Amino acid sequence: MRFVDSHMHLWHLTEHKWYPALDPPEDSDDFGIGDMAGLRRDYLPEHYRADAAGSGLDVVSTVHVSAVTAPGTHLDEAGWLDRVAAEHGLVGAVIGAVEPGADADTVAADLAEQAKSRLFRGIRVLYGFDPADPVTRRLVELLDAGAHVFDVVIHPGEVDAWLPLLRDFPGLAVVLEHAGWPDGGDPDQFAAWRDGLTRLAALDNVECKISGLPMSLHTLDAETLRPWIQTCLEVFGTGRAFFGSNFPVDSLFGGYDRLAEAYLGATAGLTDDEREQVFVANATRRYRI
Template sequence: MLDPVGLSVGNLVPISQELWCPKVYRRHAPPSARVECLPTFRERELNKLTYDVVDAHVHLWSVTDNAWYPALQSMAGQLELPELYSDFLPTNYLEAAGDFKVDAFVHVSATTATRTYLDEQAWVEELADRAALNLVTIGTIDPTLSESEIIADLERQAQSDRFRGVRVLYDFHPDSTAANAVLQWLNDRNHVFDLVTQPPNMAAWLRTLERYPDVTVVLEHCGWPSSTTGADRDHWAEAMRACAERTNALCKISGLGMVTGDLSSAALRPWVEGAIEVFGWDRVTFGSNTPIETMAGSYSQFIESLRAIVGESSDRELRSFYSDNARRYYKI
């Protein structure tokens, strides 16, 4: 399985097709295997929470107005899911979430056209202002730029009060000049590093992060398992344990549908419980990965499945997972 950061923007596919194209698609799977929204979701009044939820991983975009997402367009075509390459705005998020009320959001940059992340940041912030969203942003950089250009782009993004840190999805290698420049800058300014890696590259990233022990790290997409096979699950478990022991990282419980192709509680349970076991309740957080996760099922099914997995936990544990941890790491 290819590591997402090992591919180039020019390929227009951020992750290998095998990872983005799980074996069970809603559209192509037999009826017995398709992921459907559970019919009882709206009847259960799921959001009887005593705290305000933070969604630690969302994307907003207008592909109608902004040609910033060629990789998304390519992926939607390969998956034969054209709805992935369509506008996703705050109203769409609210419709998807239904009765599950979210108070605050961490928006993660998803642009792939060259340096359009600067334009995206301005667009997202204007959108958040108009919609009165409690929203912070995770930006990005182009790792092929010179060090001075990278720093200039970081400084420009950091002028915003909503800016909280950086994630880089493409061509970002742990031993590179770009990685060290970004990590040093984040260290000096007390911003967040959203780490994108898969198990085969975890050890290399941990060696690099040891040089920056004060950088706040958030591990994206539950460590991004390479696949659901037995050997890959073992490698994932080893990588997660190492990350939990050797960093201060917060682990996002997000993005698993890209690997499992299934948002049922049975499919998600081993990954969710495995992450909580090694990171503990004070270092895991909820992220919907909306709207990308719709390749595997609906937002409502993801929430229902999480409730089935963690719903019997204590109020303190659930508050940490759905709210407090993200607020602490992202300073919301």
């Protein structure tokens, strides 16, 4: 199965000290995914390709999503990714970042600087941006005006806060990252998550990136992931959903082959054209690969 991986990360920890979140204090788990010791290693194109090899997915291109957490390093990362892509291929598009807590002028300048790259497609907001804050509105305005993608994590409890802003920009390309990052795997949390998905899917310009579910469910078991994957496809349809590996982060819970098993198994009932949409065509279109 050909695959455009819509969400992956590369990092060179031995060269760049841009990732303090990978080395938290022993009693800290800022992202709720457990011990991140397995991520404290260089992860470069050769490591990604080795992980994907033999998985049953033929990765034809990837979307790199900014992974830096040290203040002021996202522009350095953008330049590094241009060099990596030129030398090694693999990365067909880049989703960058802006600094949480920055003022509107800084956000605008950072966005303009990153947009100089031929690979740049938009910005990812993981945390630190209040949808009611004027700076967040300014970021969204700039993304909309520049025809850039807004990759955003919206947890189930945050949907009500984000909906008014997103409704004001019906032409903005919005990608719900990590399938909305559910708060856990019990039935009540599943119900709350599905409700949030349904309300976001009512906005025609929102698409669902099916990625990162193991961070919430702490497993790559195909049967465990199946109802979550199929719910995303049911709610958004095969025309507005696509897959991402979230590697190397999801490697904390198993190999790329297990992730491929889950994605391939959950879509076994789709037509060939529908599978082509969710594995290749939708991400290719959205990120202009």
